[in-house]
Amino acid sequence: MSVVQLLNEQLQAKWSFEAPMKVQEELIPLMLEGKDVVAQSPTGSGKTLAYTLPILNKVDGSKKQTQALIVAPSQELAMQIVNVIRDWTEGTNITVQQLIGGANSARQIEKLKKKPTIVVGTPGRLNELARAGKLKLKEVETIVLDECDQLLSREYRVVVKSFIDASAFGRQIVVVSATVTEEIELVAERLMFEPARIVIRPEDMPAGGKVVHSFVKVDERDKTDLLRRLSYQDGLQALAFVNNIDQVIMKENKLKFRDAKVVTLHSEMKKEERQKTLQAFRKGEAKILIATDIAARGLDIDGLTHVIHVDVPRTVEQYLHRSGRTGRAGADGEVIAFLSYHDEKDYKKLTRDLPKKPVQKIWHDGALIEGNSKTVSAPTPKKAPAKGKTFAKKR
Structure with missing residues (x-):
């Protein structure tokens, strides 16, 4: 049975891929079971959908409370995650709000008053709003740390731990990254309860380009x-x-x-x-x-x-x-x-x-x-092109 069949009918109807990626096959069932997970999987292997779909399967958009938190180290990654969630929740009552630096915080605070189902953000802005009492984490049941090697580094570790400590008792924690060092494993283990481990290797991926x-x-x-x-x-x-x-x-x-x-x-x-x-x-x-x-x-x-x-x-x-x-x-x-x-x-x-x-x-x-300077005759030094002109290749 495909892991897609474990999801609700709405998500199954929106599934348009030939088959799940390896990380999706392994992560989706574990998340649906409520387990904490440390997942290592190469860049471009389908990690975002692997953790997004179980979250969408679990949350209830009719409840006016924030039930899931996804933390990303950069604004661009946070925005990409939000776009994925919006694509999959179109036509449903599940809402998502991005909380990132560089954006108007007053506007973000107004949107938080509506209790978005899922919040996606960067550590700095999330911490700012949580400390100000604007972001309520006590009802958050699932926390995902995307690119956890960055988020559990010493720069962000204390802040990320504060999000986990402020969330609901028995919350589920999932950390994913292309690289998971021994240090990150140790830190994750202190924050999680008997985490399952997933390791997807490059050879497990569909054949890519050369x-x-x-x-x-x-x-x-x-x-x-x-x-x-x-x-x-x-x-x-x-x-x-x-x-x-x-x-x-x-x-x-x-x-x-x-x-x-x-x-x-x-x-x-x-x-x-x-x-x-x-x-x-x-x-x-x-x-x-x-x-x-x-x-x-x-x-x-x-x-x-x-x-x-x-x-x-x-x-x-x-x-x-x-x-x-x-x-x-x-x-x-x-x-x-x-x-x-x-x-x-x-x-x-x-x-x-x-x-x-x-x-x-x-x-x-x-x-x-x-080649190198010995196998290829050295080119004649060229003057820089005048401003506004392109650097054209000789023919």
Whole structure:
């Protein structure tokens, strides 16, 4: 029997997929049984529906009380979760409210007075409203921590624990992420009651597209200019990661001065600015979206051809999280790392367990091609294009 048949008739009628994903097959029954769960499953494996459907099956929209809380580390992920819930609750009396930073808090408080069935939010805004007594958690029976490796890190741990402590006695707690470290396991165990564990491996996933891992050796000072050049490449839609907000803002200022086809995303932007950025990127008006890990958490962008590690990640988990954004839904993709001299040793450690050795590339004649300075004749240095002109590839 399919796990879909465990759901109510309304949810079964809206199910339009050929078959459930592996994480859905394992998580849905456990949640319906009321068990606490720690679920590890790769990026793009269907985690959102895996925990959303049991919640929708359980809550009662006729009751004017908040019955479920979903916590996400970024505004974008929270908004995506809300959109999924709205799609599945259309035509029902189940309501959902997003509580995120960067949005008007007075308006959010007004909507909370109507007692939404489900609340989805980021830790900072949820904490602010809970401490002010505007968000009532005492009747919340289910709490989901999406991207729990972030939410149970030391930065958010105390706040997240306060949400759990304030919720209903015997509440169900579900934590999900693409990576679950031993530390997160220990923290989760202290907050949960005999949690069941789910581990979905990449080989359990349906066959995806082919993903090539490559690297370019480039001086630190030249990384921004290489991004500019790539932003003019036909057919490229890339998510470029840097390690801190200062670097995002610095690159944004330099690249926009040069009219590069890039947009940026970081935690200090307002909600409207973030939505405008994502809309421009999804429409193809910009070729590269530059972001930090927190800002890009959970972003689901169709047709993403490349992930670019402008700054080399600090951990293997971080490398996998970032890289998992491309090569989804059967499409091919490429993961490119910009390596300055001091990055090379760390990069080798991060990629030593990949199925295939990363390919070295070099910028030559207006494009990235396989090879290095010894196998490919060095290109003649080019002047930057005048402002307003595109960087065209030679023919």
